[in-house]
Amino acid sequence: MDRRKSLKAIALGSVATGLAAHGCKPGEEKSEVVDVKTHEPAEWRTDYENKILSEIKAGEDFFNEHQRETMTVLCDLILPPSDEFKGASDADVVSFIDFMARDTESEKMQTDLKGGLMWLDHKCNTENGVVFKSATEAQQKAILDEIAYYNPKTPENERPFEVNFFSMVRNMTMSGFYTTKIGIEELGYKGNMPNVWNGVPQDVLDQHGVSYDPEWIAKCVDQSKRNITAEWDENGNLLT
Amino acid sequence: MQIIEESTVYDAIIVGSGAGGGMATKVLADAGLKVAVVEAGPFFDPADPEQKTQLRWPYESERRGAGTRYRPFGDYDAAYGGWDIEGEPYTHVEGTKFNWFRSHMLGGRTNHWGRISLRFGPKDFKGKDRDGYGDNWPISYDDVKPYYDKVDKLIGVFGTNEGLPNDPDGFFLPPPKPRLHELFYINGAKKSGVPVYPSRMSMLTKRINNDRGVCFYCGQCARACQVYADFSAGTCLIFPAQKSRGQVDLFVNSVVREVTTDEEGRATGVSYISKDDRKEYKLKGKTVILAASACSSARILMNSKSKQHPNGLGNSSDVVGKYLHDSTGADRAAFIPDLMNRKVSYNEDGVGGMHIYSPWWGDNSKLDFPRGYHLEIWGGMGMPSYGTGFNVNDFNKFFGTKAGGYGDILRSDLKKYYGAVVGISARGESIARKDNYCEIDPNVVDEWGIPVLRFNYKWSDLERNQAKHAHDTFEEILTNMGGELMGDKPGKDRDYGLHTPGAIIHEVGTTRMGDDPKTSVTNKFNQLHDVDNVFVVDAGVFTSQADKNCTWTILALSWRASDYIVEQLKKQNI
Numbered sequence: 148m149d150r151r152k153s154l155k156a157i158a159l160g161s162v163a164t165g166l167a168a169h170g171c172k173p174g175e176e177k178s179e180v181v182d183v184k185t186h187e188p189a190e191w192r193t194d195y196e197n198k199i200l201s202e203i204k205a206g207e208d209f210f211n212e213h214q215r216e217t218m219t220v221l222c223d224l225i226l227p228p229s230d231e232f233k234g235a236s237d238a239d240v241v242s243f244i245d246f247m248a249r250d251t252e253s254e255k256m257q258t259d260l261k262g263g264l265m266w267l268d269h270k271c272n273t274e275n276g277v278v279f280k281s282a283t284e285a286q287q288k289a290i291l292d293e294i295a296y297y298n299p300k301t302p303e304n305e306r307p308f309e310v311n312f313f314s315m316v317r318n319m320t321m322s323g324f325y326t327t328k329i330g331i332e333e334l335g336y337k338g339n340m341p342n343v344w345n346g347v348p349q350d351v352l353d354q355h356g357v358s359y360d361p362e363w364i365a366k367c368v369d370q371s372k373r374n375i376t377a378e379w380d381e382n383g384n385l386l387t
Numbered sequence: 388m389q390i391i392e393e394s395t396v397y398d399a400i401i402v403g404s405g406a407g408g409g410m411a412t413k414v415l416a417d418a419g420l421k422v423a424v425v426e427a428g429p430f431f432d433p434a435d436p437e438q439k440t441q442l443r444w445p446y447e448s449e450r451r452g453a454g455t456r457y458r459p460f461g462d463y464d465a466a467y468g469g470w471d472i473e474g475e476p477y478t479h480v481e482g483t484k485f486n487w488f489r490s491h492m493l494g495g496r497t498n499h500w501g502r503i504s505l506r507f508g509p510k511d512f513k514g515k516d517r518d519g520y521g522d523n524w525p526i527s528y529d530d531v532k533p534y535y536d537k538v539d540k541l542i543g544v545f546g547t548n549e550g551l552p553n554d555p556d557g558f559f560l561p562p563p564k565p566r567l568h569e570l571f572y573i574n575g576a577k578k579s580g581v582p583v584y585p586s587r588m589s590m591l592t593k594r595i596n597n598d599r600g601v602c603f604y605c606g607q608c609a610r611a612c613q614v615y616a617d618f619s620a621g622t623c624l625i626f627p628a629q630k631s632r633g634q635v636d637l638f639v640n641s642v643v644r645e646v647t648t649d650e651e652g653r654a655t656g657v658s659y660i661s662k663d664d665r666k667e668y669k670l671k672g673k674t675v676i677l678a679a680s681a682c683s684s685a686r687i688l689m690n691s692k693s694k695q696h697p698n699g700l701g702n703s704s705d706v707v708g709k710y711l712h713d714s715t716g717a718d719r720a721a722f723i724p725d726l727m728n729r730k731v732s733y734n735e736d737g738v739g740g741m742h743i744y745s746p747w748w749g750d751n752s753k754l755d756f757p758r759g760y761h762l763e764i765w766g767g768m769g770m771p772s773y774g775t776g777f778n779v780n781d782f783n784k785f786f787g788t789k790a791g792g793y794g795d796i797l798r799s800d801l802k803k804y805y806g807a808v809v810g811i812s813a814r815g816e817s818i819a820r821k822d823n824y825c826e827i828d829p830n831v832v833d834e835w836g837i838p839v840l841r842f843n844y845k846w847s848d849l850e851r852n853q854a855k856h857a858h859d860t861f862e863e864i865l866t867n868m869g870g871e872l873m874g875d876k877p878g879k880d881r882d883y884g885l886h887t888p889g890a891i892i893h894e895v896g897t898t899r900m901g902d903d904p905k906t907s908v909t910n911k912f913n914q915l916h917d918v919d920n921v922f923v924v925d926a927g928v929f930t931s932q933a934d935k936n937c938t939w940t941i942l943a944l945s946w947r948a949s950d951y952i953v954e955q956l957k958k959q960n961i
Contacts, residue, residue, distance in 0.1 A: 165597070165609060169899050170388055172871055173445075174494060182809065188942075189444070190436070190437040190438075191437065191438055191439060191440050193429075193457070193467055195457060195473075196455075196458075200449065202847070209707070219543060223794040224793055224794070225758035225793045225794070225797065226538075226794075226797065227794060227795070229795070232795065232798065243451070244511050246449055247450060247452070248709075248745045250449070250450055250455075251453075259872070261532045262422070269531065274454075283453065295791050295793050296789045296790065296792060297789070297790055297791050298784075298789065298790070299778075299781045299783065299784040299790045310791075313791075314778075314791065317779075317793065317797070318501040318776065318778065318779075320776075321775065321776025321777065321779055321797060322451065322771075322773055322774060322775050322776050322777060322802065323451070324776070324800065325585070325771045325775050326445035326446055326451040326452070326772060326773065326775060327445075327446045327778050328444070328446060329447075330771065331444070331770075333798070334731070334771060334801065334802065334805065335802075336731065336768065336770060336771060337731060337732070337733060337734040338605065338606065338734040338735070338736035338768075338769075338770055339442060339444065339605060339607075340442070340605070340737070340769050341603035341604075341605065341732070342603065342604050343603070343604060343732050343737075344563050344564070344604040344734075344735070344736070344737045344738075346564035346565075347562065347564075347565075347566065347567045347735070348730075348732065348733050350730070350732075351567060351729070351730050351733070352567075352570075354568060355566070355571075355725060355726065355729075355731065356725070357571065358570075359564065359565075359570070359572040360573075363585075364563070364564060366547045366561065366562065366585060367561055367562055367563060367564045367585070368545070368560070368561035368562065368563055368564075369561065371595065373592065373593050373601050374593075374594050375593070375594065376593075376594045376595065376596065376931055377543070377560055377595050378592050379540070380557045383536075383539075383548055383556055383557055383559065384548075385560070385561065387593075
């Protein structure tokens, strides 16, 4: 959706969105159905950025209910929940993809997502007489087995559409999952917090068969003196 | 609508608050002068919780850190602006390209730059003597050395004294130890005879004063540092200037239209447009110091037309805007099998960017391009961000197995390949040419009613040959590291992988200094030949670029020019 369209959605009050999101049946009695999603302005963002995010969030979702349910099934096949791991839906990956589909304003991504989901249902209907989300896991995996693998040496634009569609969903699922708290914990990334860098641990150096050159290390910072104010002699030799 | 005039007469009006403007502000304020700093963007302080992006997690961004038109280097990048700012266009002469990155905010582009802080060497000031290309600077390394020394001590830069002929020693803080992938690079480069040294970057690995903190190794300098442990012009120059004995009046969200002049053609101040109320204002000053970026300062000069200066201010030579040049850039990455299956037991964020680098080692007299390049190295187990996990097991191709799939295999593949990619970037010197330029486009104005720049820029075979050489080097070093090269090696049809002009964001040369007023815009003290009370202290004055980044030289030259301005004001010469 482009910005103009989303503005229009705000102007019209987005009644349809409210209905869709809450699954109200037509004609059902409702007083406050319109739940316009609002953007809490992030203080670190500029006003301009917050304005754009408000427009996107107040607009309609990219996926309709059926598409969202299908995506949820698909993404959980890509990163399934188990006793050992959290699954894609634990990280609400579908909402992330929904947002990105609107934020990037990439018509190709939007068309490929919509078209890919239609393809998936058509394929599943043809083979199993049922849409993808309602098929058995074995039926779903049988379809994925045909589209989930590719030869990386074949240029992307020469691979079948359905293979590229699935690659895109896999990419977005991976990024969407591993940028959340649970994904980062699973990966084991230890940074993004104040610390003192003092070189690669010895066991890691050993594992990869490299070592520090003592002459090089002698020039490096002595972290025990990091808080002592720097002073030099006239030739640039550090005295402290 | 009337133009609103301030009655205050400033000693100096400084246009722009980046490296050049920040330094001028600091030096003039320290001398007790009354200065106005006019900045096109908003106030910015990375220590302010309302503006800080440092240490945020990817999930605090709806787009998980992905770049946008208004933050092209990612959602958490500190620079407000980009290549393409709504309401502020620029144009091109047909068939030419120039990507122009602007960051309108206090501190400008210093808020997100790489902090690679390299002095120019003796040869870099005398390019023409060396190989006949371009022109010599009117000054030499010896003129600038004392200022480089002072900049090192004031701002702080880590590195090592190696006694290299064209990469001078300085007053360095001790460097951080190399990371794992950097040890692989050191070994790979050694095999090719390419020298490697600790990098030289302006982060505080050690305390330099009590106003600034010490680096806590989050690797996020591009987000600007909340403890001021890296160099940004706002935190390290403007804020201290505000506490010094002079008077610093900060005008933010104020877009300078032109330098105003009197009947004699001398500058009287500037006129600017406030973005807040869209009205035009005038400030009066004894001197005007332009530091809006090389291209923006040239634009202001060319737009400052008057009876006395019909071709724009300081442009009797018709050289303003000419000799625009950017650093060259080329990059390649490889998958390093020996870096697979890494332990994630430790935090290797380090400083923002590389802990090691390779300065130019070649002998250009034996090569088909006259100037060199340095190598920057990247890789490691970075914080996940948008793009993490894309094509998670493409590297299976190097083992002859199929890629893709679904299920838990993706999890183990991600971990298997995490931190196993290393990249090298070359950043080199291009030749300054008169026919690469920016000029005023007579047909287009921005939303503030100010005529915009039109660019005309083309690389020559000298730059293409250099990029070709750089790609051969990448291949050799990465292969020495046991790497499997990623992507294709770009050929002639793709300019050997040479980036679009402007892409490296080292625009210099548009108001170049020289002794001859017919062929240069400023003298060796950054003072316009045509108007003695107007100065340019950004990279516009560079007679030539080097195979170095430009910031440290902007800072040194701005300090040098500012000392001269203080002296001239005291003597009442200007």
